[in-house]
Amino acid sequence: MTQQFVVLLLFVVLLLTGGSVVLASLSQALGSGEAAVISGRWGGRPDRAVLGGRVMVLPGERLHLISLGIRSAECKVQCRTQDRAVLHVMVRLTFQVGREERDVLEFFRNFGQDGNELTPQVDAVLTRHLQAVLETLSTEQAELGSALIIERTGGPVAADFAGVGLSLVSLGVDVVLPDGYETARARQLTLRQQIETTRLDIHQQDLLHTAQVERENREAQARADQWRYEERQRIQTSIERVDVDRHQREADREHQAAQARLAAEQLQQEYAVRSEYEQIILRTTLVERLPQVLEAQGKLLPELRTYIGGSDKEGLPALIKGLASYGLPIMEEVRKIFDEIPTGQRLLEQRRDDGTAPPERPVAD
Numbered sequence: 001m002t003q004q005f006v007v008l009l010l011f012v013v014l015l016l017t018g019g020s021v022v023l024a025s026l027s028q029a030l031g032s033g034e035a036a037v038i039s040g041r042w043g044g045r046p047d048r049a050v051l052g053g054r055v056m057v058l059p060g061e062r063l064h065l066i067s068l069g070i071r072s073a074e075c076k077v078q079c080r081t082q083d084r085a086v087l088h089v090m091v092r093l094t095f096q097v098g099r100e101e102r103d104v105l106e107f108f109r110n111f112g113q114d115g116n117e118l119t120p121q122v123d124a125v126l127t128r129h130l131q132a133v134l135e136t137l138s139t140e141q142a143e144l145g146s147a148l149i150i151e152r153t154g155g156p157v158a159a160d161f162a163g164v165g166l167s168l169v170s171l172g173v174d175v176v177l178p179d180g181y182e183t184a185r186a187r188q189l190t191l192r193q194q195i196e197t198t199r200l201d202i203h204q205q206d207l208l209h210t211a212q213v214e215r216e217n218r219e220a221q222a223r224a225d226q227w228r229y230e231e232r233q234r235i236q237t238s239i240e241r242v243d244v245d246r247h248q249r250e251a252d253r254e255h256q257a258a259q260a261r262l263a264a265e266q267l268q269q270e271y272a273v274r275s276e277y278e279q280i281i282l283r284t285t286l287v288e289r290l291p292q293v294l295e296a297q298g299k300l301l302p303e304l305r306t307y308i309g310g311s312d313k314e315g316l317p318a319l320i321k322g323l324a325s326y327g328l329p330i331m332e333e334v335r336k337i338f339d340e341i342p343t344g345q346r347l348l349e350q351r352r353d354d355g356t357a358p359p360e361r362p363v364a365d
Helices: 002-026 101-111 118-134 139-144 146-163 181-273 276-297 302-309 315-326 328-340 344-353
Strands: 027-029 034-039 048-051 054-056 062-067 071-080 086-097 166-176
Touching (some): 048 101, 071 118, 086 101, 086 118, 086 146, 101 118, 101 166, 146 166, 181 315, 181 328, 276 315, 276 328
Antiparallel strands (some): 027 054, 034 062, 086 166
């Protein structure tokens, strides 16, 4: 019994020892900066990534070790700026494989264990994004804006790197200016200064011209205001003169009307003291000549001619009074007619002169 137990114990020890040796031969310890990918797994299972510790590889499976250390790269990219200048950008970057299992698997799928295709793809990513960024910048911005270039390029580059399992650690750029740029820049600065000086001169001239125009406008406005004031004064003076003339004409008309009425009254009185014979002669003469006088003055109306023709002893004084409304000139013409008809004394003197007057009666002693 004791012998059988010893044999069994020896068998177990040998089995454990052999198993440990087999397991030790199938596993491998990973360093702190390493990751592993196991491919060709049984049953067509997908590749598996292992970060740190030990990894066991079964018969038929393949082990791929991938470094997680910092990698560096440099490249020179030719770019064209917004103002069509050709620049060269020296790029320095550091990156590493991501610390996640999916990053390790993605890196392995894209670049394999050794990463032989890594450099061309990194160069392509940098070239694409740098050229896109530089096309939006002027040469002066590119020269002075390395931080701006890194800011605009770093995000897109990091996103593309993450898609292939890489993590961007740092990025630096140096812009190499084209030949003759400094000379051209100095010439451009001089030209800008000249343009700025010219612009300031033009601005100063514009200010002077504007001030002169404003002064001329004020003077023109003052002259216009003065002219309008004088014109209003002239108009007011003319209106006052017209009013004075109108009042004067009205006064003259009233004066002439008063004189005409006075002349009519005098003629009426003179007519009243005339003898009946003289009145007959006056009526006859007036009826004959008055229409001509009125026609000459433009005052004759058809009904007035009829009225004159029908004037009698009582109607003639009323006619004379009515003629006064036609104005003083008419009354002056009527006065001439009256003066042409001699009174009784004058008629007697005329008859004595022509020998037709009766002899004077002798005066008794």
